[in-house]
Amino acid sequence: MESWRDSKAAFWVFLAPGVLWLTAFFLVPLGLIWLFSFGERSGPVDILITWTFDNYTAVLDPLYLGLFLKTLWVALIATIVSLIIGLPVALAISFAPERAKNLLLLAVILPFWTNMLIRTYAMIAVLRSRGFVNMGLEEIWNGIAWVIAGVGFDPTGLMGERFTPLPLLYNNTAVIVGIVYIYLPFMVLPLYASLERLDRSFLEASLDLGAGQIRTFFSIIVPLAMPGIVSGIILVFIPALGTFLISDLLGGPDSQLIGNVIERQFKAANNWPQGAAMSFVLMYMTFIALALRSLLSRRDA
Amino acid sequence: MATLTRQATAAAAKPVRRRGRLGPLDYTRRTWLRLWLAATFVFLYAPIVTLIAFSFNDSRRNIVWQGFTLDYYVRAWDNASLIEAFTNSLVIALITTVFSTILGGLLALALWRFRFPAKAAVDGAVALPIVIPEICMGVALLAFFARTGLFAGASYPWSLAPIIIGHVVFSFPFVAVVVRARMAGYDRSLSEASKDLGANEWQTFWNVTLPYMRPGLIAGAMLAMTLSLDDFVITFFTSGPETLTFPIKVYSMVRFGATPEVNAASTALIVVTIVLTLIAMRLQRPDRAGEAMA
Numbered sequence: 001m002e003s004w005r006d007s008k009a010a011f012w013v014f015l016a017p018g019v020l021w022l023t024a025f026f027l028v029p030l031g032l033i034w035l036f037s038f039g040e041r042s043g044p045v046d047i048l049i050t051w052t053f054d055n056y057t058a059v060l061d062p063l064y065l066g067l068f069l070k071t072l073w074v075a076l077i078a079t080i081v082s083l084i085i086g087l088p089v090a091l092a093i094s095f096a097p098e099r100a101k102n103l104l105l106l107a108v109i110l111p112f113w114t115n116m117l118i119r120t121y122a123m124i125a126v127l128r129s130r131g132f133v134n135m136g137l138e139e140i141w142n143g144i145a146w147v148i149a150g151v152g153f154d155p156t157g158l159m160g161e162r163f164t165p166l167p168l169l170y171n172n173t174a175v176i177v178g179i180v181y182i183y184l185p186f187m188v189l190p191l192y193a194s195l196e197r198l199d200r201s202f203l204e205a206s207l208d209l210g211a212g213q214i215r216t217f218f219s220i221i222v223p224l225a226m227p228g229i230v231s232g233i234i235l236v237f238i239p240a241l242g243t244f245l246i247s248d249l250l251g252g253p254d255s256q257l258i259g260n261v262i263e264r265q266f267k268a269a270n271n272w273p274q275g276a277a278m279s280f281v282l283m284y285m286t287f288i289a290l291a292l293r294s295l296l297s298r299r300d301a
Numbered sequence: 302m303a304t305l306t307r308q309a310t311a312a313a314a315k316p317v318r319r320r321g322r323l324g325p326l327d328y329t330r331r332t333w334l335r336l337w338l339a340a341t342f343v344f345l346y347a348p349i350v351t352l353i354a355f356s357f358n359d360s361r362r363n364i365v366w367q368g369f370t371l372d373y374y375v376r377a378w379d380n381a382s383l384i385e386a387f388t389n390s391l392v393i394a395l396i397t398t399v400f401s402t403i404l405g406g407l408l409a410l411a412l413w414r415f416r417f418p419a420k421a422a423v424d425g426a427v428a429l430p431i432v433i434p435e436i437c438m439g440v441a442l443l444a445f446f447a448r449t450g451l452f453a454g455a456s457y458p459w460s461l462a463p464i465i466i467g468h469v470v471f472s473f474p475f476v477a478v479v480v481r482a483r484m485a486g487y488d489r490s491l492s493e494a495s496k497d498l499g500a501n502e503w504q505t506f507w508n509v510t511l512p513y514m515r516p517g518l519i520a521g522a523m524l525a526m527t528l529s530l531d532d533f534v535i536t537f538f539t540s541g542p543e544t545l546t547f548p549i550k551v552y553s554m555v556r557f558g559a560t561p562e563v564n565a566a567s568t569a570l571i572v573v574t575i576v577l578t579l580i581a582m583r584l585q586r587p588d589r590a591g592e593a594m595a
Contacts, residue, residue: 018408242434
């Protein structure tokens with residue numbers, strides 16, 4: 001690596017455009033809402049920077065605090081579910097024959113190329129009361145009723161008059177399913193990357209020495225894949241914390257997450273200082289998650 | 302412990318593997334893992350496939366198959382605002398790709414080639430747009446454009462500028478990361494050789510460094526385009542009241558009662574994205590062959 005002094009012209013040509021763009025359109029805007037988060041509304045569009053902490057203490061209000069905790073909780077559950085679904089998938093892919101491996105990887109990445117909004121919208125058709133899951137369940141219900149009637153019992157007495165669709169949409173479960181659906185590839189890819197690098201002789205040794213598959217999985221595979229697991233958790237957890245589209249479209253009135261509230265403070269409620277403070281609390285939560293990761297990976301190394 | 306002993310005895314009694322040709326590490330061939338894999342792919346694809354399938358369904362209720370029709374495609378095509386939104390999204394994605402690739406490529410070169418004070422700070426600042434929640438970036442850009450009045454009331458095509466600026470900000474760091482990863486494998490003695498042989502700085506860059514960078518640049522450009530087409534959040538916060546982009550249009554159509562036209566238009570976008578990505582992959586391929594030869 002050469003010193004920037006050796007060819008100053010080239011150095012500035014390379015560095016300046018990106019840094020200027022980043023400063024003007026990212027750092028300055030962030031700085032602006034950071035200032036706003038210490039301000040007060042002094043008119044419909046005016047914000048007076050008074051260096052008050054009121055916007056931050058408002059976050060401690062039970063209403064907002066509950067919302068933050070709920071967002072954490074939803075993001076956490078969605079991350080754990082993604083990990084449980086993703087780990088066997090990544091394992092199967094990394095041990096697949098070379099040709100199948102590339103195809104399977106492509107199949108995992110392909111949904112990425114579909115707009116997130118479209119995928120969320122597609123989920124509505126699957127989950128709604130006249131959606132495919134409920135239609136499938138209705139078929140099963142009718143089948144069972146038909147069998148019971150065939151045996152000679154009256155199915156209406158046992159199972160009710162007719163199938164009632166399950167409320168799958170517009171609740172917290174729908175939001176979690178949506179997050180898992182959208183971000184699952186983010187979990188599978190880093191898991192795959194670390195399982196791919198795994199030295200298989202460790203697994204063989206463990207199995208040869210008498211450990212069962214389950215024990216090998218938990219004491220060899222999981223610890224060796226830990227960097228991938230941590231990356232996957234971060235990659236799903238952080239976007240899940242900030243989601244507002246998924247909870248907006250799939251959630252009901254009681255599945256509002258912090259992202260929805262921030263959006264409303266900036267758009268409908270026009271309370272920018274409050275929204276700015278909440279954005280920064282969300283950002284600090286993200287940084288804590290990232291710091292935890294680097295702490296964990298340092299321990300590994 | 303019980304399982305261990307049982308397995309040990311089984312292994313001692315029968316040296317031949319118990320489940321036929323299934324080796325202990327043949328995870329992909331285990332039935333439950335295959336079912337797991339299949340179930341996951343059904344979960345990932347069923348919504349998209351049904352969306353595409355039902356864009357051809359001749360029924361407004363959208364759920365029972367009533368026969369094949371292209372009616373919704375015709376209606377989506379005749380829907381002027383939908384077409385306008387679609388075109389705008391493509392224009393935004395194209396311009397974003399060009400800007401992101403140039404900015405990201407240059408920045409990657411600066412970080413790869415030079416030692417300079419505040420390098421760690423630049424590194425951190427570049428990583429920031431990748432890690433912070435999108436909504437935070439969205440509201441920051443909203444506040445920024447509202448306060449500075451930049452492009453306020455601008456007419457087409459300048460009305461797209463805030464969205465493009467926002468897209469470039471979150472795309473070009475990804476390009477920088479990808480290109481930098483590519484440059485990590487570059488043998489610096491190649492540049493030195495080029496200069497020893499009499500090429501100047503510019504010739505060396507153009508004939509030696511840039512060809513090596515190309516696969517990284519293409520991959521980065523691909524990523525930038527996909528990110529731009531995929532984005533909803535930044536667009537939602539940076540688009541003015543009159544700027545129509547595809548995600549915004551679809552969002553409002555979904556919010557106020559979805560029509561099958563949305564299925565048709567979404568299918569069109571899915572096809573466009575996949576075709577673009579496949580073309581990009583094709584473009585990248587001859588380079589890989591060259592790489593293998595080198």
